[in-house]
Amino acid sequence: MKQFRALALTGAPRQPSRSCRLVLAAIGMTGCLSITAVALPLAAGASPHGSTSFLSHFSTVTNVASTVPANGDVNPYGITVVPQSMGKLVRGDTLVSNFNNSANLQGTGTTIVEIAPSGAVTTLTQLNGALPGACPGGVGLSTALTTLPGGWVVVGSLPTSDGTSATAQAGCLIVLNSAGMPVETWSGSNINGPWDLTAVSSDDGAQIFVSNVMNGTVAHSPSTVNHGTVVRLDVRLSGHNPPRLVDSTVIGTGFAERTDPAALVVGPTGLALGDEGQLYVADTVNNRIAVIPFALRRWAPATGGGITLSSGGALNGPLGLALAPNGDILSVNAGDGNIVETTPFGRQVASPQIDPAGAGGDLFGLTLAPGGHGILFVDDGDNTLKLFGPGPSGH
16 A cells, blocks of 8 residues: 555644535535645655654663552553542543453453552452443453543453453443443443553543544455444533533545454554544554544545554554654554654654563553653553653663
């Protein structure tokens, strides 16, 4: 596939031309801005950030803490940093969701742990009881994890009954309050195997983007099908009332997915929202990073798995994504122990090793450390939270 520049918008809103209205209607959105670049071929060596990458500031990997709670859950997947203190949530702490139970069965984990920068660990929640709404298959906490204003935590569930893809079901998103108690579930036709998510929010609302990996996997076959989706959930926030899901829109289709005995399922995973409303998606099966333009506003899906931003090179089965302060996309590889930095123009500018064992399959979720002072990531090889940060001299 050709590589393309990510969408760039500039200028103040103005009276849209007829051609602008026709183009935007074709891709499923309304409203026009001055468009300077849409899906243009990648200029060789182009980089908007010069020669210094964000990852070049870091060189040392340190263990922060074990992610194994008292019940023995393992396989940490989801990760997010708490933005404000409320209830059991402490600003600057890291939340980590566990996908496996103590018997190491995939899709059976029930816990979210909270880890302080000092390494102190507490259990935010253990979801053993009945949920306050529908969740087909029950609880198996995935990489999909975020916090919303008001102390609400949203976590994905892609459950199994015995750790195998043959018993995997559609699952749901579970909403917890700041005490770690489940207060709501979101499930339905647009939520089918929520694998990862990212969110943007204000005081009274949020938009949550979810990648789904259980669409069209007929009889849970290991054969690849291009039925993976990305869904935007529009959520209303209102004081102490639980968040309310007001709308869901499929904004991306055609992502490759398949079941896998080692990883349960392989499909669209990490999501990161760019500064101009473009959504980056890790297409693990096809070893690429894709982009969905106009993710905040589009009402019809980008088909064919979106636009390829970057593929091959240092990418080796990209999983989790995060956006660096300079606008670059950070991804961790399933096939080795590396993290890759890719510019919004598709150029890969750094790929240091962050898994000390150098093994494949250990990395999944990642997020920026508070203040941008490194990258926090989970290592399911030894069930730990780690920090990729400055060395002793600050480099």
